[in-house]
Amino acid sequence: MRILLVAPVFSPNNNVAAQRMNFLFDTMSVEHEVEVLVLSDKTSFDGRVKSISKRLFSTSYRAWINRKKIYSLLRGLLPEYDLVVVSLPDYGLLEVVKFCSELDVKCIADLRDQPNLSAVQNIGSSKIINTLVRIKNVLQVKYVYQRLQYADYITVVGSISTSMVETSCCKPVVNVNNGYLLADKKFVSERLALKSSSEKNSLIVGWVGSIYRFRDNANLRQVVDELDALASTQEVILRHWGNCYPELEAYILQCPNLTYENTSNFERESFLTELNVCDCFLLSCSDSLIWEPTTSVFDYLLFNKPVIYSGLHNNEAYNILFNSGVEVVGVNDLVSTASSEVRGIVFDGNTNLYSREYAYTNFKRIVDEVSCGL
Incomplete structure (x- = not known):
């Protein structure tokens, strides 16, 4: 055909x-x-x-x-x-x-x-x-x-x-x-180390996806403020893959304590390797669109790490997180990786559905x- x-x-x-x-x-x-x-x-x-x-x-x-x-x-x-x-x-x-x-x-x-x-x-x-x-x-x-x-x-x-x-x-x-690709899953589970020792004293929050106005809301800015407050007691890095519209980026950059890094490296194995270094992830969705798709959630499923969620709790992305068993946390639930053990990468059969x-x-x-x- x-x-x-x-x-x-x-x-x-x-x-x-x-x-x-x-x-x-x-x-x-x-x-x-x-x-x-x-x-x-x-x-x-x-x-x-x-x-x-x-x-x-x-x-x-x-x-x-x-x-x-x-x-x-x-x-x-x-x-x-x-x-x-x-x-x-x-x-x-x-x-x-x-x-x-x-x-x-x-x-x-x-x-x-x-x-x-x-x-x-x-x-x-x-x-x-x-x-x-x-x-x-x-x-x-x-x-x-x-x-x-x-x-x-x-x-x-x-x-x-x-x-x-x-x-x-x-x-x-x-x-x-x-x-995600099963090849990605194999690469993550078989070839990636848990965390590089050079960054062990930092809390690294991975953030994947382009952030436009419709994904920016009071909840997301509160998360940024909470990360900045946490950064006053330990180093916190918000590492972002994707675009961020100027007003929100300016808001993040004015935070006195939080370190914001933006990268466009989407070469697949390098991207996965850098994601694996992160201690947790941030998923930012609209607070009004229940059907909003976001591919970021599928990348996050490859790692057994907590997700800070911003957006509606009855939309498609949140349902995927909930149904796959990923732990959704608030910033106040996070602790320094210097004093806690980073989780290993664990897959169950349910994640294969994604x-x-x-x-x-x-x-x-x-x-x-x-x-x-x-």
Whole structure:
């Protein structure tokens, strides 16, 4: 069967969305002929990894305005495939889902990076701006669900998202966790030491993920303040992988005692090795979005270490922590690693449910169903 993956990013990019698409590409290529269409600076349909101009899809509005041009580019390409998988962290790519329906091509709308929350992120202090942002958000949500009606299947992360999308779209919805790789689990359990002696007197808090306004709340700032207070009695390092919007970063940097380190090293083995040095982790989620997916939680599951949680306690990320048995703690529960023994790395069978390989078995059921129908 011929399959086309449509994604904003693909190898060699090292961000989270690219890693998931790379895994999907490699896994499906074992049984099927798989090619990729990626957003890029130019349009080229040559080779196995094709590209289309990202300017056409920069926003849902722009994609809608450019829909005739996009259709003219894709109407000869999409029918060459038996199945198209569209990864949707961007609203604009939803136009491809609609075109697949019009061209009678089976399509999976992959919502595991649910459409970006630009409307929520832009909420500020102005009542007029907030009103306009909320109107925009309502219109975008309506647009998303209208376009999802054209998909044959939809994949999401978690039971909350599954229920919400099923109710809104009346389409087959499959829960497919983003997950970690079993190779990561093997690397962590077999090759990593517990902690480097050079940093034994420091309390290192690992923080993974880009932090936008919608993930910044009073609870998160309280955690930062508590870490700063703890740092007055011992060295505390908040080590962050990802972006942090300027206002929050400025708030963290003004803390007199807390050491803040930001890194962009996501080379997988180096990243896991640095995470392993951490004594605990910080997971920052929105205090209003119950369905919010965050891939950070799957990286944290690889280590038997406490997690400081900021956000709703009835959302998808918290449910994953709770169901996997990870200990959720407050800053006041933390003690100096100089006077306590760092835990070993312990896995139980339940954590395997959050591996990317296990998640793919659910995805594969859809692919096999399409293949059998040909």
